[in-house]
Amino acid sequence: MSSRRSSFRRKPAEKPAFERFKDHCRHFTAFMFSNVGIILLVTFYTIGGAFIFQTIEIFEYEKLKTKNLIKPNATAECLNSIWKLTSENISFYDRQAYRNSVNEVLLKYQQAVYKKQIKGPDVDHQWSFSGAFLYSLTVITTIGYGNITPSSDWGKLVTILYAIIGMPLFLLYLSNIGDVLAKSFKWIYSKVCLCRICPGVAKRRIIRERRKLRQLARALQLHNMESARGGSSSSNSYSSNSNSSSISSSTSSSAYTKSSMQTSSVLDVPYSDSDSDIEREIRGSTDEITVPLTVCVFVMVSYILSGAILFGRWEDWNYLDGSYFCFISLSSIGFGDLVPGDRVITADKDKVELSFILCAVYLLLGMALIAMCFNLMQEQVIHNMRAIKRGFKACFRCRSS
C-alpha cells in the first residue's frame, strides 16, 4: 500500500480528479476492512450499543415509574399484613398459631423478594455504562450471560436488530483477526521453536534432518532391491504367511511400488549441503510450516488457565470456578452464573468499571485467539488427513495389484 502511495506522490498532477477520488475510496475501504479498522468498528459498535441500551432501558424504566405501574414495596405490604394479623389475633394470644400464620406471610414475602431479585435489583445500577457495554458485547459474541436482560419491549426489539447486524460483524472480526494472529503465530513459531532466528543452529538442524532422510532413502533402496530379488525373505507379513508363489510375487511388486513412491518423495531432498541452498530453506516461506496440534491446544489451555488466575485474583473465585467461567465464556455458552463484577456491583463503582472492561478485553482477545488456534488446527488436520489418504491409497494399490 505504501508503494502505491509513493507512486501517487511522484506524479499527482497526471491523475484526473475522478481517479484520485476512486483511489481514496479504495484506500478508505481497504483501511476499514483491514485489521485495525475492524477492531475499531467492533469497539465502536459495542460502545454505541451500550449507549443505546442504556438510554432505552432507563427511559422505559422512568416511564414505568411515572405511570406507577411498578408494584408497591413488598416490605410495606408484608408489614401491613402482619399488622392486620396481629391486631386480629391479639385477643386469643396463641403463640404457635401466631407463628404459623406469620410464617405464611413471610413465605409470601420471600417469594416476592425472590421474584424481584430475578427481575434485577436496580435498573439504574444494572444499566450503568459498563454493564450495558458488557451486555452489548455478550449479544454480538453470542455469549449471552443473561445476568442483565432488557425488560422493556423496545429493548427487546432493539436487541434483536442489534444482534442481526452485530453478529456478522463479529464473525468478520473473528476471521480477520484470526487470520492475522495465525500468520504471526506461525512466524513466531518458525523463528523461535524451529530456531530459524539463529542461523547456525538452524543450519545444523537442517543438515541433521537431511542426513536422516538420506539414510532412510538408502535403506529403502536396499529394501527395494532385496524385495525385487526374492520377496520371501522380506519382512512383509503377507508374503511370510502365504505359500503360493503368485501372491508372494504380487506382494513383492506392490511393496516395490509403495517403497518407490516413498523414495521418490524422499529423494527430492537435494544432496548438496551448500550454504546457499540451506540459506534458501531457512529463508523459505513460513506458509509451508504447520504448527502441531499440541502447541495450539497448549496455547488455548494456557490462555484459559491464565484467565482463571486473573479472575480468581479479581473476583475471589477459586481456580475451578475461574477456569470454568473462562471456558464457558470463550466457548460462547455463557451460563451467567458467574459474571465478573457481579460481586461488587453495589459496592465500589470504579472497580466495577475496571473489571467489566478487563472482562471485555479478555473475551475479545480470547475469541480471536481461539479462532486462530482453529485456523492452525484445521491446517494441521488437513495436512494429516492428506497424509493418511496417501497412505491408504498406497495400501489399496498394493492390495489390488
Next chain:
Amino acid sequence: MSNKFQRSSPQMLGVEASTVSSTASNQPRKRVKRCCRNFVTFMCTQVGVGALIVFYAICGALAFMNIERKYVDETAKVVLSLRYNCSQRLWNITEELNLIDKKLWVNETNAVLQAYQVQIAAIIKNGYVGRSPAQIWSFPAALMFCLSVITMIGYGNMVPRTPWGKGFTVIYATFGIPLYILYFLNMGRVLARSFKFLYRSMHECTQERNYDARLEALESGSLGALTLRKKIIVPSTACLWVIIFYVLTGTIMFANWEKWSFLNSFYFCMTSLCKIGFGDFVPGASLTTAADVDAATQKLREDISADPNEVSDLQRITDQQFKLAINFIYMLLGMGLLAMCRNLMREEVSVKLKEMKEDAKLCVEDTRHRFVGCCGDPRDFYDNDYY
C-alpha cells in the same frame, strides 16, 4: 450416501473375493474390516450424526442428573431457620410492645423485615432457587441443559453447582461442541440439497409455459437443458422466508404454550436461534417457577403433605416433559435450517461475487480502452496505476 455405498459394496466384495480367494485365513478379518467400514460410513452419514447427537445428549442428561442430584443443598434449611428466627423476633416484639403504640411496633417490625430481606437476597444471589436439586434436575430439564451446552446457547437457568458437575460440563462441551458442529455442517448440506431440489421442481412447475421451448432444447440436445437446470440458484430471499416462517411458527407455538406475549416469544426464538440464550425466558421455566415452586414451598412448609395436589403436579410435569421434548426438536431443527440457509446463501454470494468480478474486469478494460484513446502512450500509466 450409505445407499450408494451398499450398492457398490457387492462389486468390491467380488473383486476382493477374487483376489484373496485362495487364502482362507484372511476372510474373517476382511469381513470384520468391511463391517467396520460400513459402520463408520453409517455413523458419518446424516442419520448417524443425528442419532449420535441425541444419544450424546441423553447420556449427558443422565450423567448430569446423577452428579447434580448428589449436591446437598443446605440453603433450604438455612432459609427455613431464618424464617423461624424472624417470626420469633416478631412474636417477641409483639409481646413486648403489645400493640399499644402502633408507630413503635411498625418501626421495630420494619427493621426486622429489612434484615430478613437482606439475608434472603444474599442467599438468592448465591444461587438459591427455592427448589431441591432433585426437582431442578429432572430428566427433560437435564436434556435441555445438555442441548444448551453443546449448541453453545447456554440459557443459564440451571447450572451445575458441584465442582464435579462443573468439570464434567467442561469435558462434555469439549467433546460435544465439535460433534454438534459436525451435525450442523452435515445437516446444512443435506437440507440445502433437498431444499434446492424442492425449489428447482417448484421452479419447473411454475415455468410450465416455457415447456415447449424446453422440449425443443431437450430434443436438440440434453446438454443445453442440463446447463439450464444447473443455473437455477436458490435466491437468498427464499432462505430468509423459510427462516422467518420458522421463527414465526416458533413464536406462535411458544406464545400459546407458555402464555408469553408475542414479542417475548419472538425475542426468545431469535435469541435462541442466534445462540445468544440470555435465559430470561426459558420454555418450561414458567411452569417450573409457578407450579414447582409452589410444590416446593408446600413441602417446605413444616412438611405438611399435600396429597391432592400431587396428582395435578404429576400431570403438569408430564405435560412439561412433552413440551421440552418438542422444544428440543425445534432447536435442533432450527439450527439445521440455519445451516442450510448459510450454505445456500454462501453459494449465491459466491456466484454473485464471480459475476461482480467479471463486471469489474469488463469495466477496467473499458476504462483502459478509453485511456488509450485519450492519452496516447499506454505503457507509462498502466504499469504504475493498475498493477
